[in-house]
Structure formats: structure tokens, C-alpha cells
Amino acid sequence: MRITIHRGTNEIGGSCVEVEYNGTRLLLDAGTPLDDSPAALPADIDAYAGVLISHSHQDHYGLVERLPEDVPLYMGKVAWQFAQSLRLFTKTGDLLTHNPIPLEAGKTFRVGDISVTPYLADHSSPDAFGFLLEAGGRVVYYTGDFRAHGRKSKTFDYLCSRLPRKMDAILLEGTMMDRGNSAFASEREVEEGMVEAIRAESGIVCLNCSAQNIDRMVSAFRAAKRSGRILVVDIYTAWILRLAQQLSANIPDINWDGMRVLSHNRPAAGYYRNVKEHAEFFGGFLQDLYNSGNELWVQNLVDSPSKYLIKLSDYWLADILDRLPGISSTIIYSQWAGYLEEGTPQYNAKAASLKGRENSTFRLIHTSGHAVREDLMRLVGSVEPQTVIPLHTEHKNAYAEYFPNVHVLDDGEVFEL
Template identity: 35%
Template sequence: MKVRIHRGASEIGGSCVEIESQGQRILLDLGRPLEPDPEADLELPVINGLRVGDTGHISGLIISHPHQDHWGLATNISKEVPVYMGESASRILQEAAFFMWGQGIFHPAGYLRNKEPFEIGPFRVTPFLMDHSAFDSYSLLVEADGKRLFYTGDFRAHGRKAALFERLVSSPPPNVDALLMEGTHIKPESSHERKGPTSEEEVQTELERVIREATGIVLVCYSPQNIDRYVSLFKACKKAKRELVIDLYTAAIVAATGLDSIPVAGWSGIRVFVPRKQCSLVKREKAFERVNHLGTARISQKALAESRERLVMTFRLSMAQDLEDTGCLSDATVIWSMWEGYLRPPAGAAMRDFFLKHGIHPQYIHTSGHASIPDLQRLAKAIDPGCIVPMHTAAPERFMEFFSHVKIRNDGEWWDV
């Protein structure tokens, strides 16, 4: 079994790994690099079989989880490439596509299911459901030619599904030759990041505290695809005795999880606001059932203003005008519940201007979607692989400080497992 990392050996974003055995090839992830410009046209990696008209054939592309840095370039590939991903992940991307750029609709050849191995040519692939900020995320064990490679994808051990990580370290796959491990938190020594809550549980406690102290409406900026965070927020609202207002996009994403335990429109304590831009989209696409089924869960602009001291609202800049028109921002509290880097210019400039205009100082309550260094060490110790290959990190050379048997591989370099 031969492997080459196309992108991600020394950066976070654009993850793509090619694996070859007996003349057949599969890919793990085909992500978009983290570019400042989300509209930028980016080239596919040079892999024979990805483009329409190529002479080669790719036997399968496995997408570990529904984050753009793992699937973002897969929308432009030849339809001949069979795509595999989680079933909920596929539904979430399909729903998101309605609201975003129409991108991200896949017709998977097969779905990943926890610990259910499947075969693609000479490869046997076993997905392991993992704790991560994206819903339906998997690590992948790939076996071929008597060798075993474990690709962690992105994971953490401090989210709402931490039990998945604990199960993996208590009964890890044996005899792994190469561990391809993410190292988001293994950073260059010069980097500094703000300290925040260290677990999703702490995030929920902090959210509840700030909501209880607020006098007006509480706006929360977070990614609706971060289902863990959405559940933390819902639970904090319940405890603080406020209703959670979500927009139509968030309502669609949480429903797409397909899990009975995830709060959706229709549950007590959940209201849905349809901002003007989403109203226009629904009309343009004649997708009226998206709004009609909301019934009494829908909240009007007027009701938002009148009951603002009893509400917590999912907020994105695209709804700023709707809220400004209601006049409910004068005593608003804002919680920034995602990576603080998204507030930095250039991408974060418009949001900062909005805060400045309304005299708002956002409160930062966030925990990372990625494993801490001690948790990475726990996984490495449990799996005890022949070698550890750094990925999804800005500082591969620093892996040596924390792990033994580290083998740094460069983008584009073929190596034997």
C-alpha cells in the first residue's frame, strides 16, 4: 500500500490523501484550502482520474466529514468517481446547498457507518464515528496488502460525543502501521490563542451564565452546522428560561441530522425567524413548504422586538438589516461562539463594523473542534502505531516534541506504509 498526501502535510485545510494498492487508487478527503476568499476558483490536485476525460480511474473518494476543508473541491470532479460519506453528513450538505451556493450536493455510492467495514477493490475501509464539531465525522482505518493505515480525520475528545473517543482508546484497532494524525493544536511556537472553555460542557455553563445576566436580546454567532454547539445553546436557553430563535437555514440543518435527540422546529423553546433574504429565496425557488410547515413556531419581526428580553437568537451578518429595522439592538448582548480568527480582517471586518456601529462588545465563549495535545497523545499511545505521520497542522516538525516514531512526509511525496 502506497500513500501520498496531496495537501495538508504542513497546513490546516485542503486535506487530500491518495492511497494506491494493486493498481487501484482511493482518496481520503478532497478539501478546499482555507483561503481568505471563499469564492476563489481553486485548482484540483493533480490526480489522474479526478477530472472529466482523464485516462485514469479513482475507485472511491471517502469524505471524512462535512467541513469544506475536507470536501470543498469535490464538487468539481468527474461523476465517474464514487463518493462515500456519512448519511447525515450528506443530508446536511444537501440542505446547506439550498441556502448557500448550490454546491455540496453529492449522490454517495455508499454511506459510512460506525465500525461497519466495506470494500473498495483491494481496500477494506472501516469508519469510526468520532467526536468533532462537524456532525457525522469519521476516522478511517484502511487495510490493503497486509498493511494498516489509520487516518484520524478531524476529531476531539471534549465535545458532546467524547464517549466515542473514549471507546476508541479503550479498544483501538490493533497492528496499525501508520497513523495519519491531525495536529491542529500543534502550532508554531509564535502563535497565541485566547484561552476559553476547555469543553463543550463548560461552553454550555458559560452560555447560561451570560444569558441569565443579559437584559435585552442575546445574539449568538456560531456555525449552525456545529450541532454540538447548537445543543449546548438550546440547553443553556432552557436553563435560563429563554426561547431560542433560529433562522430557516439553522432549522433545515438541525432537521437534516435525522436524530430524534436534536431539538428542531416544533419543540417547545424553539422559534424560527425567516429573514428577508431567506423569504426571497423561498419565493424564488417556490419552496413554500419550508416555511408553511413552521406553523406557530414562526416568529415575526414585531414579536422579536416585543419579547426580546425573553429571547436568544442565532445571528449572522446577513440578518443585520432585519434586526436593525426592529429596533431590538439597543440593549443587545452578543456572544461570539466560534473561532476568534473569523473576526479578524479581511473576512471579519464587516462583522466588527456592525458591532462598532451598535456599541456592542461581543463576549467570547468557544471551545475548539480539535483535540488538545494531551488527547492526541492518548490516541497515539492507545494505537501505538509503527509510525505517526503529521497532517492538518501548521507545525509538523513539532510533532517530534510530543510523540515518538514521527515520520514527516511532504505534500506530493509517495511513501510505502
């Protein structure tokens, strides 16, 4: 078995890993870099037996649009729907015409001479997987992105207890190798932080987070309910939550008590056009948007700001707050703080502009979608792999301080088992 990390040995994101055995070549993830630097699929991608996508973050699937349709694509059903939805709502392109083979946790399948078993991962995007690869007596695990402190933390315990011991290699993500997660160490602590922030605000409370971070949306709904407020979401978020209900009936939905959708005024008009233009993709969702018990106008926010926790993008939060002059607000920013750091490649000026608004309190309440170093050590200690290969990290040379049997690769370097 031969392993080649085409991209990902020196960066977070842009993951692209090849595993080859006896002529069968698999590509694990096909992501675009977070810094928007140029990226491409391997030049001979037509020769691959399949592409496996771990989850629906663009730093893991962003190059799929360039994938020839005759190369088999494997991805979680809901993860694929998330990726397609993002294209429609952000106007980045039409729906992709690929027909991916859906991944199912624990269901082993073969691609050529390689056996693949997907393992469900606790991550900030649902329907996320790691991959156990077996061929020629060799066993390798590709972690994808994972953590042990989300609402699906039991999946991490399952990994530690069920992955084969003494496997030949583990391809181990290390996003959090150089930093901790102490302010809010778990998704449960995020919920508690939200409750405290909401109860302290007499006006409107605003939330900025990723709609596809379903754990975070559950935390927001629970915090709003515990604080006596209604959670309001935009049409895009409402649709993402509707899709996620395929994974669990416990995901909040706009048909629930305590939920509303901003289905009128800005930004609803643009989102409505997206839904109407692709009615077949959205099914009966359009009708639900305008059920009397679900819909909301901006005027409702003006009239009763203390009733609501509203989740919108950074752009639309600023727009909404401009339409609520004189009303006290708390803004809960629930994403990576790095987006607020001016002068960095990831800087988001619109998000940063939410800080320092007049008559407004800005609160950073967030926990990472990635495993902290102690949990990486727990996984490696449980599995006891013969080799630990760093990837999805900016600190590969630090691995040897914490893990045994580390083999550091550079992009494009081949490692043979």
C-alpha cells in the same frame, strides 16, 4: 501500501490524501483550502477506485463538485445532506447529482484490495468519521478531524480502546498543535458560559455560530431553556437541525417547546424562496415553518427582546440589531476567534463589525472542533503506531517533540509501508 498527501502537510484544511495498494487507489477527502488558494483533484482522478469524505466541512469535501460521477463516492448520509443544503441556501450551485454510498460507523467494506472501516468522530460537524484502512497485512488510520471535548466525547474513548494496537501508521490531524483551548475547554463549558451571558442581559441575546455545529446548537438550546428564553433560528438553521434529527432524537427542532423560527421578514424571504424552489428536497418542512406555534416575526423581538436568544449569520444579526434601536443586547460569538483578526486570510469583516456596537456587549464563547495536543498524545499513546504522519497542521515539525516515530512528509511525497 503507498501513502501520498497531495495537500495538507503544511496547512489546516484542503485535505487530499491518497492510499494505494496493488493498484487500488483511494482518495481520502477532497477539500478546498481555507485561504481560497487554487486547488484541484488529482489529474488522473478517473483512475481512483473511490473517494472517501470524512465530514461536511468544505475544507474536506469542497472539490467533490468536480468529481466525475462514475468515481464511487463514500460519505455519511446526513453529512451529504448538509453539503447539499449549503449549496441551496448560499446559492453556490444546484444540487449535485452524485449518489454517494453512505458510511456507517463500524461497518467494514472493501474497495478493490483495500478494506475500510469508518469510526465515528467527535467533531464540530456531525456524521464525521475517521477511516481504518487495511491491505496486504498493513494497517493505517486516517483521523480526519476529531476532538475529545464535545458532546460525543465517548467516541474518542472508543477510538482509544478499539483501534488496533501497533498499527503501521496513523495520519494524525494537528490543528491545535500550537494552541490550547483553556477559555472554554469543552462543549459543556460553552453551555455554562452561554447561561452566564444570557442571564446577565436584560435585552436581547444574539448568537453567531455555524448552523452545522450541532453540538453548539444543542448548547444554545439548553442554555436558553435554563435561562428562561426561547431559542429563535433562521430557516436554514431550522432545516439543518431537522436533518440532524436523523442522527439523534435529542437534537432540538422547531416543533419543540422553547424553539421558534424567524419565518417572516428578512432574512426569511430569501430562505423561503430556496425552500419553495426545491420543495421535493425539503418535503413537509415548508408547512412546519408556518405552523402558528413555530413562526416568529421581527416585531416579536421588538416587543419582547428579553424573551429570546436569536441565532443568525453575522450579516443578518447586524441587520436585525439595526432594526432594534435602543434595545440592549449581548452578542455571543461562538466561532474561531481567528475570523476576527484583521489582516489575516480568514478575516471576516462582517463578524468583526459585531464588536463595539452601541449598547451591546460582545462575548467570545467558543471551544474548538479539534483535539488539543494532550488528546492527540492520548490517542497516539493508546494506539502505539509504528509511524505518526502529520497532516492538517501548520506545525508538522513540532510533532517530534510530542510523539515517537514521526515521519514528516511534504505535499506530493510518497511514503511506502
